[in-house]
Amino acid sequence: MQTIKIIKKMRAFSNKLRSEGRTIGFVPTMGALHEGHLSLVRRSKSENDVTVVSIFINPTQFGPEEDFEQYPRNMESDLGKLSGLSTDAVFIPDDTEMYPEGPAVSVHTGHIGEILCGASRPGHFDGVATVVARLFNAVMPNRTYFGQKDYQQTVVIKKMVREQGLDAEIIVCPIIREPDGLAISSRNAYLNTGERKAAAVLHKALKHGEDLMKKGADDPSQVIKEMEKVIGSEPLAEPEYVEIVSPEDLSSMIKISIPACLCLAVKIGTTRLIDNVIVQKNAG
Amino acid sequence: MQTIKIIKKMRAFSNKLRSEGRTIGFVPTMGALHEGHLSLVRRSKSENDVTVVSIFINPTQFGPEEDFEQYPRNMESDLGKLSGLSTDAVFIPDDTEMYPEGPAVSVHTGHIGEILCGASRPGHFDGVATVVARLFNAVMPNRTYFGQKDYQQTVVIKKMVREQGLDAEIIVCPIIREPDGLAISSRNAYLNTGERKAAAVLHKALKHGEDLMKKGADDPSQVIKEMEKVIGSEPLAEPEYVEIVSPEDLSSMIKISIPACLCLAVKIGTTRLIDNVIVQKNAG
Numbered sequence: 248m249q250t251i252k253i254i255k256k257m258r259a260f261s262n263k264l265r266s267e268g269r270t271i272g273f274v275p276t277m278g279a280l281h282e283g284h285l286s287l288v289r290r291s292k293s294e295n296d297v298t299v300v301s302i303f304i305n306p307t308q309f310g311p312e313e314d315f316e317q318y319p320r321n322m323e324s325d326l327g328k329l330s331g332l333s334t335d336a337v338f339i340p341d342d343t344e345m346y347p348e349g350p351a352v353s354v355h356t357g358h359i360g361e362i363l364c365g366a367s368r369p370g371h372f373d374g375v376a377t378v379v380a381r382l383f384n385a386v387m388p389n390r391t392y393f394g395q396k397d398y399q400q401t402v403v404i405k406k407m408v409r410e411q412g413l414d415a416e417i418i419v420c421p422i423i424r425e426p427d428g429l430a431i432s433s434r435n436a437y438l439n440t441g442e443r444k445a446a447a448v449l450h451k452a453l454k455h456g457e458d459l460m461k462k463g464a465d466d467p468s469q470v471i472k473e474m475e476k477v478i479g480s481e482p483l484a485e486p487e488y489v490e491i492v493s494p495e496d497l498s499s500m501i502k503i504s505i506p507a508c509l510c511l512a513v514k515i516g517t518t519r520l521i522d523n524v525i526v527q528k529n530a531g
Numbered sequence: 532m533q534t535i536k537i538i539k540k541m542r543a544f545s546n547k548l549r550s551e552g553r554t555i556g557f558v559p560t561m562g563a564l565h566e567g568h569l570s571l572v573r574r575s576k577s578e579n580d581v582t583v584v585s586i587f588i589n590p591t592q593f594g595p596e597e598d599f600e601q602y603p604r605n606m607e608s609d610l611g612k613l614s615g616l617s618t619d620a621v622f623i624p625d626d627t628e629m630y631p632e633g634p635a636v637s638v639h640t641g642h643i644g645e646i647l648c649g650a651s652r653p654g655h656f657d658g659v660a661t662v663v664a665r666l667f668n669a670v671m672p673n674r675t676y677f678g679q680k681d682y683q684q685t686v687v688i689k690k691m692v693r694e695q696g697l698d699a700e701i702i703v704c705p706i707i708r709e710p711d712g713l714a715i716s717s718r719n720a721y722l723n724t725g726e727r728k729a730a731a732v733l734h735k736a737l738k739h740g741e742d743l744m745k746k747g748a749d750d751p752s753q754v755i756k757e758m759e760k761v762i763g764s765e766p767l768a769e770p771e772y773v774e775i776v777s778p779e780d781l782s783s784m785i786k787i788s789i790p791a792c793l794c795l796a797v798k799i800g801t802t803r804l805i806d807n808v809i810v811q812k813n814a815g
Binding site: 258352353354355359384385409410411414 | 542632635637638643657660664668694695
């Protein structure tokens, strides 16, 4: 497994592969790798000649009050996991490599980055889009793999790729869950035992909303109210938002139409968790 | 000369050339081509296997009160001039091709786009950076040619290219001037006879500043005051800014050091004109 720290070397690596007609699959991560990330790496390996994983905890997508400092860092363990999957290359730039002049030139995502998670995390999706654009320029992937757990992120990035005319395919992979339904996330490590148990309420609420829709419920505010009741039953849980939106563009619905994305952000103690379910036609 | 209107076709054209190892020179324009543009095309032709010129009047770089509607449009004459220079391809996307979803995802240039011209044209450089990023993704040039007249633009774009890690060389070409020193610009067409004569004052002021510096003047506010006096001697001229900045990053100077960029924006009647001179070591 090659370890690359410099953008120029990363691009030379990719340029060589591209000139040989070999395809590059790319999995951008912030490290603290878990089964969700590893599922993306496996998928990339099955679909591309070469797989590159980046590990970079991007400062520009954290707000000043957020958890940049305490975000889990386990580089050695991460490299072991990637090596175990026979990942071809790991790209590990540092802050001065990614932001040589500070984060002055940035990508601005507009409305789609200001709703849902963007409402409580101003600037977050601009930071995500900025770093992903820079990573794309370094890695020049044919296909890039993201987890559905950060669903809004996948919509923002697809929009950026479409609008900026970037030559990259975005592939969204299913959420990996714990046995009780909790979506696997690096931030689950923040939970104590009681909170960890309570965190199952996110998926429970989503499943309840999905069930109601499958039974024909078509009033979004009614379904949202029912999902909020489920969250309200858990004393450690404080909902930030519960929404039903179009999976395509995250627009809200006056009347529920399928496919629909049920999504939510909930604080469990001091830890903010997100999750979503996409209800498809003929699903279940 | 090939005419290409669709991003996908533009990229296919460039991909083929790149896979053949041929180099692409690119001259982005808003049409209304004059000797300044043509000098860029000639330079590109001398340095690359293939030269692509784009013509796109970018709506996102015009403010609501600015001259987007009246900006000169002479497509037939432009194509004639480019064909006369044996340009290989002209890329002429329309608004829906360049902004399929409106200008939602944009590039934000920060401080460097908010000073000098950016102070009176809020959002202008964000619009420039956004369209140039999109054009780069479509044309995938090895080298891109800009005129020095829009000096701040060249600094902003170089910064974007560096920071975003884009694989493109930016080449800044000398200002082409009329016999009386007026920098050639599409907007000179707005001037009536009296204004056209008055417009020579921009270059006159710059030359005066340069002369003072060559004689050893090192107090920027003093030199600026002298340049403003020259502009003040022309009744039709109304200065917007006169500045002496570092050519590298446009930072202002407490004491003049060489190289220095003398730059100004002046209204002649209702027409806003810009010009600059870069004073080099041992110049003159």
